[in-house]
Amino acid sequence: MEYFLQLVLAGLTKGSIYALIALGYTMVYGVFKLINFAHGEIYMIGAFTALIVGGALQITTDLAPSMIFLISLVAAIFFSAAHGATMERIAYRPLRQAPRLTALISAIGMSLILQNYVRLAQTSDFLPFHSMIPDIPWLTPGVSPITTTQLTIVVTTVVVMISLTLFIKFTKMGKAMRAAAQDRIMAQLVGIDMNRVATYTFVIGSVTAAIGGVLIANHMGQINFYIGFLAGIKAFVAAVLGGIGSIPGAVLGSFVLGMAESFGAGYISSAYEDAFAFIILIIVLIFKPSGLLGRNEVEKV
Amino acid sequence: MSDTILDIRNFSMIFGGLHAVNCVNIHIDKCEIVALIGPNGAGKTTLFNCITGLYTPTEGDITVYNSNKKTVRINGLNPNKITELGLARTFQNIRLFNSMTALENVMIGCHTRLKAGILGAILRDGKTRAEEQGVIDTSMGILKKLKLERYANETASNLPYGPQRLLEIARAMATEPQLLLLDEPAAGMNLAETKRLDYIISKIRDEEQITILLIEHDMNLVMSIAERIYVLDYGELIAEGTPAEIKANPAVIKAYLGE
Amino acid sequence: MKASFFKTLRTTLLNALWMMLITFPIMVIKVKPRESLVSWRWMNLLWVGIGTFSLSWIWRYLLSRRDKGSKLNAGRGREVLGLLWGKKKIRAVLLAALTLLVIWFPWIVNLYQVGIITSGLMFVILGLGLNIVIGYGGLLHLGYAAFYAMGAYNYALMYLYWGMQFWLALPLGAVSGALFGILIGFPVLRLRGDYLAIVTLAFGEIMRLLLLNLSDFTKGAEGIAQIPRAAFIRALSLQEATNYLFYICAVLVAFSIFIIRRLENSRIGRALEAMREDEIAAQSMGINLTRNKLITFALGAFWAGLAGVILAAKTTYINPGSFTLLESVMILVAVVLGGMGSIPGVILGALLVTLIPEYFRALSDYRMLMFGVVLVIMPIFRPRGIIPKLRKHYTVKEVDCSS
Numbered sequence: 001m002e003y004f005l006q007l008v009l010a011g012l013t014k015g016s017i018y019a020l021i022a023l024g025y026t027m028v029y030g031v032f033k034l035i036n037f038a039h040g041e042i043y044m045i046g047a048f049t050a051l052i053v054g055g056a057l058q059i060t061t062d063l064a065p066s067m068i069f070l071i072s073l074v075a076a077i078f079f080s081a082a083h084g085a086t087m088e089r090i091a092y093r094p095l096r097q098a099p100r101l102t103a104l105i106s107a108i109g110m111s112l113i114l115q116n117y118v119r120l121a122q123t124s125d126f127l128p129f130h131s132m133i134p135d136i137p138w139l140t141p142g143v144s145p146i147t148t149t150q151l152t153i154v155v156t157t158v159v160v161m162i163s164l165t166l167f168i169k170f171t172k173m174g175k176a177m178r179a180a181a182q183d184r185i186m187a188q189l190v191g192i193d194m195n196r197v198a199t200y201t202f203v204i205g206s207v208t209a210a211i212g213g214v215l216i217a218n219h220m221g222q223i224n225f226y227i228g229f230l231a232g233i234k235a236f237v238a239a240v241l242g243g244i245g246s247i248p249g250a251v252l253g254s255f256v257l258g259m260a261e262s263f264g265a266g267y268i269s270s271a272y273e274d275a276f277a278f279i280i281l282i283i284v285l286i287f288k289p290s291g292l293l294g295r296n297e298v299e300k301v
Numbered sequence: 302m303s304d305t306i307l308d309i310r311n312f313s314m315i316f317g318g319l320h321a322v323n324c325v326n327i328h329i330d331k332c333e334i335v336a337l338i339g340p341n342g343a344g345k346t347t348l349f350n351c352i353t354g355l356y357t358p359t360e361g362d363i364t365v366y367n368s369n370k371k372t373v374r375i376n377g378l379n380p381n382k383i384t385e386l387g388l389a390r391t392f393q394n395i396r397l398f399n400s401m402t403a404l405e406n407v408m409i410g411c412h413t414r415l416k417a418g419i420l421g422a423i424l425r426d427g428k429t430r431a432e433e434q435g436v437i438d439t440s441m442g443i444l445k446k447l448k449l450e451r452y453a454n455e456t457a458s459n460l461p462y463g464p465q466r467l468l469e470i471a472r473a474m475a476t477e478p479q480l481l482l483l484d485e486p487a488a489g490m491n492l493a494e495t496k497r498l499d500y501i502i503s504k505i506r507d508e509e510q511i512t513i514l515l516i517e518h519d520m521n522l523v524m525s526i527a528e529r530i531y532v533l534d535y536g537e538l539i540a541e542g543t544p545a546e547i548k549a550n551p552a553v554i555k556a557y558l559g560e
Numbered sequence: 561m562k563a564s565f566f567k568t569l570r571t572t573l574l575n576a577l578w579m580m581l582i583t584f585p586i587m588v589i590k591v592k593p594r595e596s597l598v599s600w601r602w603m604n605l606l607w608v609g610i611g612t613f614s615l616s617w618i619w620r621y622l623l624s625r626r627d628k629g630s631k632l633n634a635g636r637g638r639e640v641l642g643l644l645w646g647k648k649k650i651r652a653v654l655l656a657a658l659t660l661l662v663i664w665f666p667w668i669v670n671l672y673q674v675g676i677i678t679s680g681l682m683f684v685i686l687g688l689g690l691n692i693v694i695g696y697g698g699l700l701h702l703g704y705a706a707f708y709a710m711g712a713y714n715y716a717l718m719y720l721y722w723g724m725q726f727w728l729a730l731p732l733g734a735v736s737g738a739l740f741g742i743l744i745g746f747p748v749l750r751l752r753g754d755y756l757a758i759v760t761l762a763f764g765e766i767m768r769l770l771l772l773n774l775s776d777f778t779k780g781a782e783g784i785a786q787i788p789r790a791a792f793i794r795a796l797s798l799q800e801a802t803n804y805l806f807y808i809c810a811v812l813v814a815f816s817i818f819i820i821r822r823l824e825n826s827r828i829g830r831a832l833e834a835m836r837e838d839e840i841a842a843q844s845m846g847i848n849l850t851r852n853k854l855i856t857f858a859l860g861a862f863w864a865g866l867a868g869v870i871l872a873a874k875t876t877y878i879n880p881g882s883f884t885l886l887e888s889v890m891i892l893v894a895v896v897l898g899g900m901g902s903i904p905g906v907i908l909g910a911l912l913v914t915l916i917p918e919y920f921r922a923l924s925d926y927r928m929l930m931f932g933v934v935l936v937i938m939p940i941f942r943p944r945g946i947i948p949k950l951r952k953h954y955t956v957k958e959v960d961c962s963s
Binding site for chain 3: 033034035045048049051052053055056059060075079082083086090091094095098100101102103104105106108109110111112113114115116117118120121122127128129130229233236240271272274275278279281282285286289
Binding site for chain 2: 819822823826827828829830831833834837838840841842843844845846847848849850855859951952953954
């Protein structure tokens with residue numbers, strides 16, 4: 001029973017992280033019908049920025065850990081968002097009219113660029129990441145089933161999801177995004193600036209990914225330049241599983257995937273932990289390409 | 302019953318509760334020119350898509366009578382199978398193979414009537430070579446018939462609008478159909494081009510013995526070439542008859558002009 | 561004119577400042593958590609500034625040229641080349657010269673060089689194979705390395721368990737690659753372009769994970785060593801074997817070009833192209849999508865299987881690490897760089913991708929970064945590659961159309 005509970009918690013944690021990344025995928029896909037292959041790299045950059053800023057502050061100053069955590073989180077969010085928006089400007093904006101596969105190729109290229117930029121400027125080794133989230137006193141490690149980091153991750157994810165949903169529903173930009181997702185040309189005709197929508201979409205996606213990056217780095221304790229690839233692919237799987245383009249779908253898909261991985265690794269085989277995501281992806285795309293909450297699209301002739 | 306080549310019985314198409322086409326009966330005889338008209342959204346293109354296999358009809362039977370009198374029910378068959386059976390179509394919003402030349406577009410149309418496989422392509426034996434030369438000649442011949450030969454080596458997307466529409470017809474003719482389905486062939490054409498289209502369609506029927514079913518909004522064209530007309534409105538068949546009968550039909554006038 | 565210059569200058573400067581800002585933590589600060597050390601690399605900031613400034617300038621110029629639509633002269637060089645190639649005599653002379661060069665090559669350079677060029681040629685075969693899938697069929701395949709692995713492991717395992725010889729393994733590897741291609745092709749038939757890319761990626765990764773984890777059968781991460789080189793009547797010395805493999809590769813490249821060119825200009829080739837252009841229209845013109853997609857996968861995988869066997873025979877050691885996503889992406893780079901659908905383009909692309917990192921060792925650390933840059937830049941500025949595909953021009957013959 002205790003083992004079972006552990007697996008549930010691990011799945012929940014994983015699912016939360018996937019959800020934070022999957023949002024970026026699903027929003028970009030919803031509006032631009034582009035699989036932003038480099039999205040995982042934004043998450044990696046978030047984690048790295050937090051490590052660098054946090055590490056530098058820890059070594060050079062004597063601020064309180066919670067203060068350092070906050071500063072590095074803000075830095076991670078800012079720099080990830082900046083990278084996301086810049087990436088859109090360079091690699092995707094000139095290709096907005098091009099066939100979708102062309103943009104996908106460009107996205108793969110962007111992913112390689114960001115990975116190797118971090119590898120060359122920093123290191124290809126794994127770096128230890130000292131958790132900066134201060135322990136909540138009443139969650140004694142080993143006694144309570146959930147750790148502080150896990151709790152933080154789940155709570156943060158829920159908060160981010162709720163605020164994002166509110167943003168999409170009620171703000172002007174949120175409405176513009178929904179309009180653009182429905183019909184891009186029509187949206188432009190009624191005066192929606194697609195370039196602004198693009199920037200916002202990439203910034204928001206990058207912000208949530210950065211939060212995910214910082215949290216997972218605190219949880220896992222080490223990072224390297226390649227963590228974005230697998231996390232990105234899995235988050236994409238989650239987005240597809242839930243129905244790409246749908247925000248609640250991305251969240252649902254992420255939790256399902258997190259649980260499936262956790263239980264698959266716990267009860268079947270941990271060697272194939274990464275394969276579960278791929279197998280789920282293949283099954284979903286073949287049998288229900290619209291995902292759990294997505295709408296069926298009939299191609300117009 | 303005379304020489305029926307396409308028979309549609311009790312045909313309905315439902316998209317998630319919406320009756321796009323509802324219980325329609327249509328039959329087409331050999332060597333007729335039949336027009337399918339109706340206001341936008343009446344279900345005309347949906348009907349075409351079902352006949353050519355892009356959608357599977359919800360209910361009803363679509364039957365094709367082959368040249369050798371074999372009957373085939375084509376509901377749910379793959380589009381390529383239906384093309385093999387002798388039905389070919391054009392598209393409302395032109396769907397040419399844009400980066401290929403006009404001639405290559407027509408050559409694609411010949412695909413079903415050829416046999417060469419991978420081995421033939423690699424060995425390039427006498428039979429394959431003869432077949433290839435045949436394809437080029439046939440395709441060129443079709444282009445000439447539609448006066449498109451000067452565009453033969455031009456990339457399809459570089460063609461003017463009118464010739465693009467004609468090229469769609471040429472490509473469809475290359476499949477050697479007995480029934481040609483034209484989806485708004487005159488859309489976007491100017492008066493002179495429409496006149497020529499009128500002439501070309503009649504010529505195709507007269508010289509090649511190809512039956513024609515067309516969707517069209519240009520009433521001058523429809524009234525001038527169609528021998529029989531079906532009128533669809535909100536997915537229902539509201540009238541059928543000769544151009545003169547249709548012009549005088551009160552239900553049709555109501556559908557087009559409102560109350 | 562002047563005003564626009566200052567405007568450009570201002571934007572470019574702002575771009576440079578922006579890039580300096582956003583790359584600041586990653587480029588400048590370096591933390592060594594274990595030693596509690598922080599180093600500040602201010603020079604990097606300067607480089608980023610200067611680099612962005614100049615690149616942004618070039619970028620803006622190229623982009624404005626692209627948007628003005630100066631693609632008119634994009635294919636001119638290619639057309640001249642095509643015209644020369646079209647002349648029978650010139651072609652014969654060129655081919656003869658090339659053949660002589662290939663035969664002589666191992667005698668005028670050292671062993672190391674022969675090895676490098678052999679890798680280059682192997683990559684040409686891979687590129688030509690992937691080109692069938694992407695360039696002709698229009699299916700973006702990101703798991704191509706799985707087919708490659710299929711060929712390599714086929715030879716390695718069959719040698720390991722049954723003592724299989726290279727010459728028997730070569731066709732078997734290619735055929736098993738093709739069969740595997742069909743097997744993977746079936747489930748992905750109905751998928752749209754971008755989903756297909758991701759699913760093939762997933763298949764590729766699953767393949768790698770299987771090779772890694774079925775260690776009783778595949779020897780897992782430690783890989784399979786001492787796979788024999790190709791033998792010619794007797795076992796060959798290293799020098800002989802290397803030269804021999806080089807010749808085999810050269811012949812296979814010629815063979816691939818010959819076959820693929822014929823396929824390209826045939827009924828099958830046309831059908832694949834139509835499918836790439838517009839699936840719905842292609843179907844309505846009587847093209848069987850299922851069949852042609854499977855053909856595409858099978859043909860593409862065939863060459864990958866072939867190249868896999870050669871890889872195993874060349875390196876005599878393989879492990880799952882040789883067949884990662886990066887390998888698939890590298891082949892993709894070759895195709896995109898050279899020109900999708902263009903045989904000379906892909907050959908050039910494959911050679912560039914393999915040989916540049918070999919000959920400019922200093923750059924080898926930046927290899928993947930360069931590949932990324934290629935994948936971003938090519939679609940924007942030269943979507944049809946360095947040597948774009950030339951459309952076949954049919955001579956119009958008088959046809960009697962009264963019949």
